[in-house]
Amino acid sequence: MATTVLTVEELKKLACETIEKRKKEIVGLAQQVLANPEAGFRETKTAQLVAQKFQELGIKHQGGLALTGLKGRIPGGAGPGPTVAVIGELDSLVVTEHPHADPETGAAHACGHHCQIGMMLGAAMGLLTPEVLSQLSGEIVPFAVPAEEFIEVEQRLEMREQGKLEFLGGKQELIRLGEFDDVDIAMMCHTASDMGERKFAMGGTSNGHVVKFVRYTGVGAHAGSMPHKGVNALNAASFAIQAINALRETHRADDTVRIHGIMTKGGEAVSAVPSDVRLEWRVRSSTPKMVVENSKAVDRCFRAGALAVGASVNITTIPGYLPMRHDTKLQEIFRRTAVDLLGERFTLVMPARRNRGGSTDMGDLSHLIPACHPYAAGATGPGHSKEYIITDYESAVIVPAKIMAMVVIDLLADGARRAKEIKANHRPLMTKQAYIKFQRERAEVTDFDGAA
């Protein structure tokens, strides 16, 4: 092998050529994940597939992190330096009606995470190009992380009780377990369906949130003959939902408040007054302060529901995600790379205040280390719905694989000069210890008896 020192541009070209050559295989991996959707903390088949691929690629890895996560290690050939994680999220949603839903579990990739696994492996393949890797310092960590979607709260609470988890989001849990302690910079790309002609977008922010598991307890009774003996927990919950709706006029547009939920149990038999009604709820806002305020208001609505009919309510507040804060220097590298690959016309930079409304645990990580979470086109249909389909795998998998490979090259080539700069300039919003303390303090269980 030639020992000539290649330019960064030449390294990028080589990495992209590798990805281009293995395109079919990379897209095939994404589609294989699509065909085997698994919801968070249950991604065993998907994790198995990633492990197998890591094996094939000769990537040393450790599995079973936060139940199903896999962390690979690709040391650069140019000596020590910072560690850059390229993250792919393993989990699917549950959208029973999705065309690619698992008929038994209802799990479906209605948020494009299968593409993330494809692009993460694709980027790794590009970076493993021997001429490329030999000139990179530090270490690349291809990281398959579980459970980004904050769903199936009751089941996860059960796992928590069994001691399998403390936090209910995958990256939160990995932070707690110390799996990001040795990571200096993190990146991932998410698919998007609302980008018009743009192929790649970055910037903006996301909502922080808390999650609620709410359980109303009433008194069961024969709904025909003894309704006066019952206390209707479904009416309590219905009232609470209406009360939440009555608050909406007090939400400021700037706060991007999103309050929404589902009823996971609404009664047992239509002939009985419902006495056990359960809700999973989500309170999102643009800042941690507004999350706290809205969380309090929503709790009051839940208590009002109990008071309305004399039921009791148990509210478990679960620390959710923090708003996304992109590292501006890292984002600038992404921007330049995307412009080089796609041209200005197909690259979008959103203003920092632009809040897409959703939430991601990448936000949590972004409070600790420099991170970036751009978007890749290729999807159609509203996210999280049965219509969210990847129609353009080139844009959804290959383009972001190339961009991430190139960004890693930018960071770790040249003695990892850029990565070191970013690391040195980064002022974390929280230390890991402060983060864990903050999240633990947000966890709360309250009881309210509306009949007392």
Added chain:
Amino acid sequence: MPSKEDLKRRAAEIIDSKADELTALAKTILKNPEPGFREVKTAMLVAQQFGALGMQPRSGLGVTGVRADASGTSPGPTVAVLGELDSLIVSDHPHANPDTGAAHACGHHCQIAMMLGAAMALTNSDVLTSLAGRIAFMAVPAEEYIEIEFRNGLREQGKIEFLGGKAEFVRLGEFDDVHLAMMLHTTSNPAEKLMCISNTNNGTVAKRIQFIGRASHAGGAPHLGINALNAAMMAMTAINFNRETFRDEDSIRVHPIITKGGEAVSAVPADVRMETFVRGRTLEAIMDANAKVDRALKAGAMAVGAQVKIQTIPGYMPLQQNKAMAEIFRANAAVLVGEENVGYVDHRGGSTDMGDISHLMPVIHPYVGGATGLGHGATYVIEDYSLAVIKGAKALAYTVIDLLADYASQGNNIAGDQRPDMSIPEYLKFMRDLASEEVFDGA
């Protein structure tokens, strides 16, 4: 001594001879409608009539009430024959006072006339000398529970304590010496036939509610406001969520109105007011529903973080009529209108302060036809005064004769058989304890 039949025959002759005068009296009152605690002209007319019959009326009882007694010739119980002085306010009623909107849309004008007709017959010496005990003719004010603000004003001025006329009569001691009480109400319900006996009526408590939020510009700064109208809406929703727990047999009625719903559409409403009744068939059921309503009102406040001020005002007790007295009335009604024309209803959803009296002594509150239209509506008019007033007067007179003739043996039996639910002091304490005011901060 004349038999009861002889006495009734004589009473009928007297009433028939005064038929035109009695109908004219009813119509005079119809044309001069006055709502509760304002029945000045009506009370004056009653006092004149009582005086003309040789009784010594006492006026100004409970602001406008009038009572006159006639004593029989031997000891015995006192039977009160009541007529209600007050009108409603139904401004589009054909007989409404154009200035005040007051109108007799519930037929109380006929009650006064029939009570006077009964008085004409029973105070006649041909009848009275054969009766034992005493008859207390009472023209009572303010049966309709309306104009709460005005009556609260009277209360603050110390003119009344309770907002219903009969409760005031009780408080003033006018029922201390009464053992049995009766009145006869008009009805327009054909199912109740020409005369009707009934068993129970709903009791009620009244509530005045104020939701206090925080005003702010509804367009510019809704996030700074606390919407009291939303609190009220949520409270009504919460009340509805409780309806499935109301038992059919308790006949619960909760029917709020909003008397103030905001000040300007461009401001977040900060002061919203509501009035409601909570009615039910038994005191226990009313108090249970009342507690649920209070909880629902608080839930409304809590829903949006507003405050709620809940004033609970004692209303009327559930009416439960004495079966033996009702049977005497039924038999007399059968004589007057024919057996097939006497109806029976077990329970009525409305409320009357005769319910309060029914907790203290045996009472009846039967019905006489002659009206058409919907009670309390613009269409409620008396079509047949000979039934509503003349036969009504006779039915009252006959029933008093049955109770007090023959040395009041029936009257004594009935008075002795029914243990009152409450003593008068217990009743007054209950009413006073029920009055409450509470402020709940939902934030």
